[in-house]
Amino acid sequence: xxxxxxxxxxxxxxxxxxxxxxxxxxxxxxxxxxxxxxxxxxxxxxxxxxxxxxxxxxxxxxxxxxxxxxxxxxxxxxxxxxxxxxxxxxxxxxxxxxxxxxxxxxxxxxxxxxxxxxxxxxxxxxxxxxxxxxxxxxxxxxxxxxxxxxxxx
Numbered sequence: 001x002x003x004x005x006x007x008x009x010x011x012x013x014x015x016x017x018x019x020x021x022x023x024x025x026x027x028x029x030x031x032x033x034x035x036x037x038x039x040x041x042x043x044x045x046x047x048x049x050x051x052x053x054x055x056x057x058x059x060x061x062x063x064x065x066x067x068x069x070x071x072x073x074x075x076x077x078x079x080x081x082x083x084x085x086x087x088x089x090x091x092x093x094x095x096x097x098x099x100x101x102x103x104x105x106x107x108x109x110x111x112x113x114x115x116x117x118x119x120x121x122x123x124x125x126x127x128x129x130x131x132x133x134x135x136x137x138x139x140x141x142x143x144x145x146x147x148x149x150x151x152x153x
Contacts, residue, residue, distance in 0.1 A: 006084070006086040006087075007086050007087040007088075008084060008085075008086050009051065009084075009085040009086055009087060009092050010031065010032075010051045010084070010085050011031070011032035011033070011034060011082065011083065011084045011085075012029050012030065012031050012032055012049075012051060012052050012055060012056075012059060012082075012083050012084075012085070013029060013030055013032050013043070013059070013080050013081055013082045013083060013105075013107050014026055014027075014029045014059045014060055014062070014063035014080065014081050014083070014107075015027050015030070015063075015078065015079070015080040015105055015107035015108045015111065016063055016067050016078070016079055016080070017077065017078050017079070018067050018070050018071045018075050018076055018077060018078075018079060019076065020076065026060060026063050026064070026067070027107075027108070027111045028045075028047070028052075028056070028111075029052045029055075029056045029059050029060065030043045030044060030045050030046075030052070030107045030110055030111070031043070031044040031046065031049045031051060031052050032044075032082060032107075033121070033123070040106070040124065041123060041124060041125065042106070042110075042121050042122055042123030042124060042125075043106045043107050043110040043121065043122050044110075044120070044121040044152075045110045045111055045113075045114035045119055045120060045121070045122070046119045046152060047119060051085060054092075055083065055085060055094045055096070058083075058094055058096045059081070059083045059094075059096050061096070062081055062083065062096035062097040063080075063081045065097075066079065066081050066097065066100045067079060070100070070102055075102050077102075077103075077104075078103065078104045078105065078108050079100065079101060079102045079103070079105075080100075080101045080105035080107045080108065081096075081097055081098075081099065081100050081101070082097075082098045082099040082101070083095060083096045083097060083098055084098050106122055106124070109122060110122035110149075113134075113136075113149045117134065117149060117151055118151055118152065119151070119152040120149055120150050120151040120152045121149070121150050121152070122136075122147070122148075122149050123147065123148055123149075123150065124145065124146070124147045125145070125146055126139070126144040126145060126146065127139060127144060127146060128146060129146050129147075129148035130148065130150060132150060132151075133148035133149060133150045134148060134149045134150075134151075135147075135148050136148055136149060
């Protein structure tokens, strides 16, 4: 659901895996990037993002609760939750649970690439990836979508 009436500061998420024993390990929260229309554009895996640091505990608690609920419903496997920070009267306010994705998410894929290459951003867009990026999916055969990982500077 898009919430265009909110004065959005930024988006973040939390990813994890539900195993046979229930909700399991969660990875550090990634920063989510959106395009101008509010569509998903990428996920940044970093250890020093101030927005993530300020809200990581609350988002982790929302992910814990979502993972437990998914486990109770019989879900096994990866999941992610999306959160957003918006302004109310000039002050930032967190919505710790905007969406639950009971599937493999770009956040998990981004963590896998960051584990291999270091902090960076997993992005999706149209056309060729930037020259300095590790190309993961190239456009072709009439499909303009590409995906790439760019190491943090």
